[in-house]
Amino acid sequence: MYFTQPLHRNLQRSPERLMTVYGDRSHSVQQFVERVARLAGALRELGVKRGDCVAMLGLNSDRYLEYCFAVPWADAVLNLCNTRWSAQENAYALSDSQSTVLLVDDHFKDAVAQMREQVPALRHVIYLGEGPTPDGMLDYEALLAQATPMEDARRGGDDLLGVFYTGGTTGFPKGVMISHAAFWSSQIALAAEGLVRPEATMLRAAPMFHLADMATGYVGVLEGAKHVILPAFQPLEAMAAIQGHGIDVAMLVPTMIQLLINHPEVGRFNLASLHHLIYGASPIQEQTLRSLQALLPGVQLFQAYGQTEMSPIVSVLGPDQHSASAKPGMLRSCGRATRAVEVKIVDGDGREVPRGSIGEIVVRGPNMMSGYLNKPDQTLAALPGDGWLRTGDGARMDEQGYIFIVDRLKDMIVTGGENVFSAEVENVLCSHPDVAMCAVIGIPSEQWGEAVHAVVVAKAGAAPNAEALIAHCKQRIASYKAPKSVAFCAALPLSGAGKVLKNELREPFWQASSRRVG
Structure with missing residues (x-):
């Protein structure tokens, strides 16, 4: 169980198939894998050792996806920086993880000086933007051109895949440690739910630093999808991409769906190619779903509920429960526990409550985090030693195991x-x-x-x-x-x-x- 495994499978099956599209750039599977191997070789030549953290701070791009695979290919650890955080917050994450290399794009190159002052471990900054390379940084394409491709380290199992920071906007950031085995288990479960069809054309518009997009995008790699990547979600650009590329799979968070269905120009676009729409990462209002179904009557909807600490999947609500024949009120559910995951609702003492009663969601499975980096007390609070992760979400469960979230406990x-x-x-x-x-x-x-x-x-x-x-x-x-x-x-x-x-x-x-x- 290692992150780079599907690249080898796809390379064997269909090396010439188009894998990434970003603006006027496109790469086949073979080209993508070669670039990943070259970037991994470049990182090694820069002194990245086994288990070192390599960070990324940038908007979505094909190069972002290359980074995600090149780092484990080089036997190193991912650190995906939050694009909404301040330079100081991201400097904290870089210091906490002891990241030695940082990749940045045009949108964040000006924050590098401040972060360098605060992160002594940071040795190199790689610029992957479109303009001239700033002083003191290394050019991404030049590094790839000069590097010797390396063999895949096949880092996997219980080795750390990445440190995924969460909580910076609501408290002190916590670095969630996710192993290869945990991430793999989560995405195999997602793939089994049928979210992404084989060799689909997939829109990547949700932020790549977030584990929700990384997870569904990885399922796309498992299924041999073509990835049409936008720097960020903008309703007009997203609708143009769906129409222009025949997008049939997309993952959007509820706010993106609201912006799309309420856009005054939505009627100008033919969105009929969209067959599977995955949503999650935050609560959604039932009226939003009704409006979405009216706009796209042929789309199959999937809700994925999870947390970063579960790599991230917990439950899925499939298309059958979004249909007109579903039991009333099912659109308010976040589904049932996915494969290999157990869920129960407990009271303050950790005892399971009767079905229909409100309590806290606790979960367990092979996709649980290893803990919070350098935070033993917070790790113990989330993983108190009984094998269950405390989610902080208040919910009830019906007799068929469907989960209905009522609120974050802190938002009650x-x-x-x-x-x-x-x-x-x-x-x-x-x-x-x-x-x-x-x-x-x-x-x-x-x-x-x-x-x-x-x-x-x-x-x-x-x-x-x-x-x-x-x-x-x-x-x-x-x-x-x-x-x-x-x-x-x-x-x-x-x-x-x-x-x-x-x-x-x-x-x-x-x-x-x-x-x-x-």
């Missing part, structure tokens, strides 16, 4: 002694015809302890008012769950993975309070 609002799950309120708000996106948080209240507060992005051309939205909620859920206040904004703050940064929304309300909500 306690108002007047009652628990309010923000995801439930967000679902109701997004069912209003004038609401494009929303987030619900708890804010300080002298009367209730916390009050339910909504932040709303209106649809183009709409002008909803707070009173109407509150009334809409009170008609559909208990009055205490309805927002007490509503604010409007042009856009919600998002992480690089497309998750709403609720900590940023909460901060102005809690910064003067003695009681803080993380």
Whole structure:
């Protein structure tokens, strides 16, 4: 079980098949593998040793994908830097992982000087952008041209594949250590769910640094897919790529789906080639799915739920449960445990609760992380020694094993002694015809302890008012769950993975309070 294995299989089966498309560049399987071997050789020539961390800070590209395979090919360890973090946060991740080499593109080359000052272990910076190579950096293409291709080290098994940092936008970053065996187990389970058809044409528009895209993209490599890569998700560019390349598989996070279906020019594009759409990485509102199905009636939908700590897959909700014949309410489920993964819902003492009761999701399987790098206390909190990983997600499970997430436990609002799950309120708000996106948080209240507060992005051309939205909620859920206040904004703050940064929304309300909500 090693990360580079599918490259050898694809090279044997179809070396001339097109593998990557990025702008006006394209590479066959054979060309891609040769470039991977050359980059691995270049890293070795730069002094990268077995187990060293090699980092990447850049937007999506074909070179990013080459990096992902070249590092384990060279017997080294991946460190995919978060493109939404500050230079200081990424410098922390580079220092914590003791990364010795960093690859950067045009968007992040100006942050290198600051990071170099803070990361003594960083010996080389490789520039993979399109312009002149900045002083003090090495040119990516020149390195490949001069390097001697090396044999694949076939790093695998319990060896570390990568350190994947999480939590920088909500707390101090934690480096999740994922082994080759854990990652392989996760993606073999995903492949068995049928997410990617053999030799599909796959859109890569979600951020490659995030494990959700890395996982589904890797399934694409396992299945011999062609990867059409965009630097980042933009609705017009994504729709043009789907139409122009006949994309039949894509992985998008919910915010991307909302931006696509609400775009005023969506009707100009023929998106009929899209057969499989995978979504995940953050909660999705039921109304968003209904609108997506109306726009693309022929698409098969898959929801993948997981966490970085599970490499990342936990459960999958397949196309059958997205169909009109599915049991009512199934669109609110994140599916059932995927192959080789066990899931249960427990109380605060770790005891399994009755089906239908709300508790915390705990999971176990061969795809669990090895722990958090240099953080034994936080590792023990997540992996207390009973074989189960604590996810921090609140949920219930029905009699057939379908999981229904109610909220992140830290996002639960306690108002007047009652628990309010923000995801439930967000679902109701997004069912209003004038609401494009929303987030619900708890804010300080002298009367209730916390009050339910909504932040709303209106649809183009709409002008909803707070009173109407509150009334809409009170008609559909208990009055205490309805927002007490509503604010409007042009856009919600998002992480690089497309998750709403609720900590940023909460901060102005809690910064003067003695009681803080993380």
